[in-house]
Amino acid sequence: MTELDALVDEGPDVQLRSATLHPYDGAISAARTCYSPRVIAPEEVTPGQRQRIGPLTYEGGHHTVFQHATFEFALSGLSRQLVWSFLHAFPFYNTEQQSQRYVRLDRVSAHIPPALSGRAREIYTDSIRASWRTYAELSARLEPRVHQILGDLWRLKDRQNRAFGKNIAREAEKKAIETARYAIPIACHTAMVYTVSGLVLHRLQRMVRVGDAPQEAAEVVSRMVAEVERVDPDFFGAVGESALDDAEVLESHVASPGLGDPALLEAFDKSLDGGTSRLVDWSARGPEVVATAVRQVLGRADLDDADALALALDPARNPYRLERLNVSGHAPLMRTLAHVHYVFRKKLSHTADSQDQRHRTVPGSRPLLSRTVPGHVDVVVPELIGEDPVTRNLFLECCQAQWYAREQLLSLGVAPELALYVLPNAVALRFEESGTLLDLLHKWTMRSCLNAQREIWQASMEEIEQVRAVHPELMEHVGPPCFVRSGHARPRCTEGSHFCGVPVWRTFPEIRRPL
Structure with missing residues (x-):
């Protein structure tokens, strides 16, 4: 064994x-x-x-x-x-x-509900083990592809440093398991x-x-x-x-537990218009409200709107933006950003949202999966997996088997919330999320960095673009740390040896992400 x-x-x-x-x-x-x-x-x-x-x-x-x-x-x-x-x-x-x-899952370690017995327990455990085998196979298939992408990015062929080559190999392994984890059950x-x-x-x-x-x-x-x-x-x-x-x-x-309504899910996806995150509501007079609040905080009626907004947001005028600690909630000037609010409609995988939800001051009304997951495969396919037909088929066959295991468990009378456990990290979540500019500013700074998880990065970039369209005055200085710090503080990149290799600050928000 x-x-x-x-x-x-x-x-x-x-x-x-x-x-x-x-x-x-x-x-x-x-x-x-x-x-x-x-x-x-x-x-x-x-x-x-x-x-x-x-x-x-x-x-x-x-x-x-x-x-x-x-x-x-x-x-x-x-x-x-x-x-x-x-x-x-x-x-x-x-x-x-x-x-x-970053932690390879070599051991099959998962929750087995004590209520399961007999045939139900057998179906459940067989599904868990099969998912792990797919994870291992995906990791092995993805690693050479990731190594090639990183090698091209860092011009590995032109380098003589063997230690650097080993670093690339380790990074390729990490990126491979990061993507393969979408097949792992929740x-x-x-x-x-x-x-x-x-x-x-x-x-x-x-x-x-x-x-x-x-x-x-x-x-x-x-x-x-x-x-x-x-x-x-x-x-x-x-x-x-x-x-x-x-x-x-x-x-x-x-709402009784059961299969999700396909029509409701289809309508949600249609409303996203092909995106991951869509701006659905916002403070219409946001810039004016922030500017007025800045004048009130400082007691300066002489400030025009542009100067007031610059004091709150421009790192050339506001050194709090360059702090490694997130001190915005402690700064009287920056608390003015709490008056502007945005609401987004989002679709993320379970594994991506498990990270996204940890931005706790940007709350979401996340779904009860026991009421919303449909009877058919409903997942987010990582781009790296979707690019290769063989890898994509391997992944989707795994998801199909996971959904079938859930169907079998439900047919045996297993409680819907227990049958959910066999579904993959890739299972799609649909929800609304909202936050103030004060809190979203921190989130977007962290998650527009290329080291952020791909899904969360994509959602953040879409959100930044949409808010720029309605409130350009508030978004001129919003981006990853290297963009915010460029020309104002050293080092530009705060990731140290984990620098992504892409000079994002030169062209942000126009950027092509290699992985």
């Missing part, structure tokens, strides 16, 4: 790496501080105050006192689907997750460092049955809560609410 034949599911592993000292007493002391002439220390909290103030504060909705406590977890053995649909589906967390772009295990406040953990416990991975979410969150109770039993024992019952989950009442 090879590694591609052995399917491993050791279940979720949850460990509390670090925690705030005395989290419950800290919350009580914070509540007391609101009514005290001095800051109250956790050590000053009495047993009576624990019993009285904690529940009173919680029941009254004064929940910020429970937000001071922070819990840092090491999570592993959980599915990508759980992470996308639940753990990363809201803004208030911090995470560092294992990358499928049941694939991942690992991460995940940090939340005590308040967020209470919310996660309450909402654990909402979404497309309720069983897995319940298992992981219950272990997180148990870890916290080991260090402070009162943080959940004295206050809080249990998980919503299935009958209390609103989405279950208004």
Whole structure:
């Protein structure tokens, strides 16, 4: 038996790496501080105050006192689907997750729902293993092609440096597995460092049955809560609410799980007009509103609109634009950009959106896949795969087999949310996403860099182009770090040894991406 034949599911592993000292007493002391002439220390909290103030504060909705406590977890053995649909589906967390772009998936490691047995379990596990074999085959087919593209880009034939050649070979391997990962099922295990406040953990416990991975979410969150109770039993024992019952989950009442409506999906795709992201709404008077806000912040009625906008956006006038830290939310001038808002309609793969959604201040109304994935193959085909007919056929045959496995599972009575796990990273997601210029500015700076994932880069470039068309005054200085920094700061590129090899700053936004 090879590694591609052995399917491993050791279940979720949850460990509390670090925690705030005395989290419950800290919350009580914070509540007391609101009514005290001095800051109250956790050590000053009495047993009576624990019993009285904690529940009173919680029941009254004064929940910020429970937000001071922070819990840092090491999570592993959980599915990508759980992470996308639940753990990363809201803004208030911090995470560092294992990358499928840079970590080769040599071991078949995926979530197997405990509810599956008999023939259903056999179909499920066979599908997972077959997907991994396709991933390995795609990686092998793509690597020589990527190596050729990178070799041409860096003129490898003209170089004598053997170490540089090895770097190109390593980069080719990374790009190959980055693309091949589209065939990997969303049941694939991942690992991460995940940090939340005590308040967020209470919310996660309450909402654990909402979404497309309720069983897995319940298992992981219950272990997180148990870890916290080991260090402070009162943080959940004295206050809080249990998980919503299935009958209390609103989405279950208004839309039953089932196959997605093909007509609805077709109408959405038609509205994109061949693109990935379409601007559907915006603040009509955005430039004027920002300019007025700048004058009010500075108390300068003498500034005309052009000068006011330059102070907020032009790196020649605003050195905050050149900071490596994103300090825009701390700068009075740049907070004026929060008054302009844009709404986009987008279509991304599950794997691309798993990265896109981590721009947490640019939220999206992402779909319930248990209600929206159709009965036919519905995927985003990576450009590198689509360019070669043989590779494309290999990929689509894998997707067809994954959809067939899902169909078989559903026919056996498997819950729709469990049958989803066999679908690939490439499964298409359709949703609306919106943000202020303040927050989109950071996102576009990061994701218009050629090192960004291809899909997210494409969506960002389309968004920049469309916003330029309606608000050119606001977009003159929007682009990747090398474009923003060119002529103002060194080095132009902030990626160091990961420089893409393309002098983007010379022609942005007119740029051809080689990979």
